[in-house]
Amino acid sequence: xxxxxxxxxxxxxxxxxxxxxxxxxxxxxxxxxxxxxxxxxxxxxxxxxxxxxxxxxxxxxxxxxxxxxxxxxxxxxxxxxxxxxxxxxxxxxxxxxxxxxxxxxxxxxxxxxxxxxxxxxxxxxxxxxxxxxxxxxxxxxxxxxxxxxxxxxxxxxxxxxxxxxxxxxxxxxxxxxxxxxxxxxxxxxxxxxxxxxxxxxxxxxxxxxxxxxxxxxxxxxxxxxxxxxxxxxxxxxx
Amino acid sequence: xxxxxxxxxxxxxxxxxxxxxxxxxxxxxxxxxxxxxxxxxxxxxxxxxxxxxxxxxxxxxxxxxxxxxxxxxxxxxxxxxxxxxxxxxxxxxxxxxxxxxxxxxxxxxxxxxxxxxxxxxxxxxxxxxxxxxxxxxxxxxxxxxxxxxxxxxxxxxxxxxxxxxxxxxxxxxxxxxxxxxxxxxxxxxxxxxxxxxxxxxxxxxxxxxxxxxxxxxxxxxxxxxxxxxxxxxxxxxxxxxxxxxxxxxxxxxxxxxxxxxxxxxxxx
Numbered sequence: 001x002x003x004x005x006x007x008x009x010x011x012x013x014x015x016x017x018x019x020x021x022x023x024x025x026x027x028x029x030x031x032x033x034x035x036x037x038x039x040x041x042x043x044x045x046x047x048x049x050x051x052x053x054x055x056x057x058x059x060x061x062x063x064x065x066x067x068x069x070x071x072x073x074x075x076x077x078x079x080x081x082x083x084x085x086x087x088x089x090x091x092x093x094x095x096x097x098x099x100x101x102x103x104x105x106x107x108x109x110x111x112x113x114x115x116x117x118x119x120x121x122x123x124x125x126x127x128x129x130x131x132x133x134x135x136x137x138x139x140x141x142x143x144x145x146x147x148x149x150x151x152x153x154x155x156x157x158x159x160x161x162x163x164x165x166x167x168x169x170x171x172x173x174x175x176x177x178x179x180x181x182x183x184x185x186x187x188x189x190x191x192x193x194x195x196x197x198x199x200x201x202x203x204x205x206x207x208x209x210x211x212x213x214x215x216x217x218x219x220x221x222x223x224x225x226x227x228x229x230x231x232x233x234x235x236x237x238x
Numbered sequence: 239x240x241x242x243x244x245x246x247x248x249x250x251x252x253x254x255x256x257x258x259x260x261x262x263x264x265x266x267x268x269x270x271x272x273x274x275x276x277x278x279x280x281x282x283x284x285x286x287x288x289x290x291x292x293x294x295x296x297x298x299x300x301x302x303x304x305x306x307x308x309x310x311x312x313x314x315x316x317x318x319x320x321x322x323x324x325x326x327x328x329x330x331x332x333x334x335x336x337x338x339x340x341x342x343x344x345x346x347x348x349x350x351x352x353x354x355x356x357x358x359x360x361x362x363x364x365x366x367x368x369x370x371x372x373x374x375x376x377x378x379x380x381x382x383x384x385x386x387x388x389x390x391x392x393x394x395x396x397x398x399x400x401x402x403x404x405x406x407x408x409x410x411x412x413x414x415x416x417x418x419x420x421x422x423x424x425x426x427x428x429x430x431x432x433x434x435x436x437x438x439x440x441x442x443x444x445x446x447x448x449x450x451x452x453x454x455x456x457x458x459x460x461x462x463x464x465x466x467x468x469x470x471x472x473x474x475x476x477x478x479x480x481x482x483x484x485x486x487x488x489x490x491x492x493x494x495x496x497x498x499x500x501x502x503x504x505x506x
Contacts, residue, residue, distance in 0.1 A: 021298040023282045028299045029292070035311040036318055043322070043365055051356065052363035054349065057342045058421035060450065067422040069430065070412050072370050072405060076430050085433035101398040103381070104391035113384045114302075114490035126382070197384065204381050237418075 064237035066226050074218030075211050081226060082144050083172035092176070096207060107200050122201050125187055125194065129202040132186070133209035136179050141217060145228050180206055294479055302489040308383070309489070312376035313482075316404075317475065319369035326362040327464065334414070336460040338453040341416040366408050373404045385488035393481040396474055403471045410463040413456060424451060 022028070069077045079088035112118035117126055150167040158166070180203065187194055187202045223229035251259075261267055262274075276282040283297045302308065333352060335344040348355040377397060380386055386394035413424045428451070432442035447454035 020300050020302075022301050022304065023279070024295045024297055024299050025276050025282045025285050025292075027301075027304050028295065031304050031306050032311065032314055035306060036314065039311075039315050039318060040322075043319075043361065043368065046364050047357055047360035050360060050364065052360045053417075053419055054345060054415055055418040057339055058416050058418055060421065062418075064418055064422055067426050069426040070409060070423050071367075072408070073427055073430060077426060080430060085429070086435045086438070089430035089433035090435070097398060097402065101395050104386045104394050107387065110388045113387045114308075114488040116308075116383050118384055201382070208378060237422075 065224055066222060066237055068218065068222070068237075071215060071219055075214035078141070078214045078218045078222070082140075084168040087169060087172060100204070100207070103200060103204070107197050109195065109197060112197065117201065118197055121191055121194065122198055125191060125198050125202050126205055128187070128190070129183060129205035130209045132183055133179070133206050134213050137210050137213045138217075140175065140179075141214075141228075294483055296483070296486070299487060300489055303487045305489070309379060310375070312372055312379055316369060316373050316376055319365050319372060320471070320475070322365045323362060323369065324468065326358045326365065329358050330362060331464060334460075336414070336457050338456060339416065341414060341456060345415045345417075366411060370404055370408055373401055377401055383488060389485040390481070390488065393478060393485065396478050396481065400471065400474050400478060403467060403474065407463065407467045407471065410459045410467065413451070413459050414463065416456065421451060 068074060076089060076093060079092060082088070117123045148167075149171050150163050153163045153167055183202050183206060184199050187199055191198065217228075220231040220234065221228055223234050272288050273281045273284045276285040286292045286295055286297055330348065333344055333348045333355075335341055345359070348359060350356075380394065380397065409424075409427060412427075413420050428442060428445050431445065432438050434441045443449065445455075446452075447458045
């Protein structure tokens, strides 16, 4: 909307171009309706073909091996294998949700609203960040499985309490922050024109990619006693 | 509109057309549908303004909003899964007994003894998993299209709460079948959430209604699952949709890359 002062100088108020608008009925509703029908048909088809699981009656005295959380919490269960439970179960997910909720209050530049990845550069940054995160997460999981921080710390002759504190709290926090901040630095170096929105695309992609990678590892690569296995070696919990 | 039908001539119209036009002329039909099939501008607007549910939409949308590849309809499909879950959930509630061990046997009987029971339980389960996925994808879409900016700031925050509520609704439902899968997945899940620093034991006791997963836990989670969380989610969804309506759809005219306000600065 033009300010009264602009109008006094003969400036036309900005109005949406009428040619860019169409009637919701039928043009928009038909798209919604077809999408809904396809979705419902697919969901019904899946429900006809696949049975919802129902195992034996719960036996509190008999723990299955492995015992896994629902799939959307497997990324947190995976973190639990590598760090202090308070960190993995509460502090990291809590901080992630807070940061996600706070995004709009730090990225206020409204240019590019409604455009996928904002710019062509945004697409490149998204791809780069996804691959970067996948490599880091996979490497860290493998390192902790086959080497681990604690054996290295013990080799240094540290007392057990120091090994626990460093290995469970200090090192995981440093590693997570490094992965996060190093990416921001790399993006700024590789794309000098990247503004805040583009750095946020990189950082949000760390969340997206690590959630996906950790969920896949937890679902298909964690076998008996949560040791790493190949998907074809997975056995039923027993 | 009425003149249109008469102009076609009475000899040509078949039985179906005659019954249909009689039906449309009845007082009952006209009391339900206050305007004819929307073919002109006036009735196309009326069909939206006269309908509570369609009134969620504006009368006009930008032509970019009708390209399904922009949103993939993920927000609407989240609502669709919620409605499917509410309906199938009510059907499951007719038979479900929130007690130990009756819960397990009531679910097993529901699968075998109730007409379409197995199908509706499958639908409830797969729709629940689908809802988690669709809500997540919706969040990813809103982020990557930058639709959280400007007037939509707070709606993004509401969306983050709805995402958490979706996970909690799914998680509380996980225990209800009271089978080995339910019991141990919840044990692991509660251990994850019960690791809150300083007040972890208290949090665990509130979540479990005691020290272990028992019948008391089942009643507590059942109550959360069927009334408390869905009610909160329902009200937050109303807020969410109202803000979408007030702030407008984010789909805009795609800006050619070379003219882009941000990329315009980039020398490549």
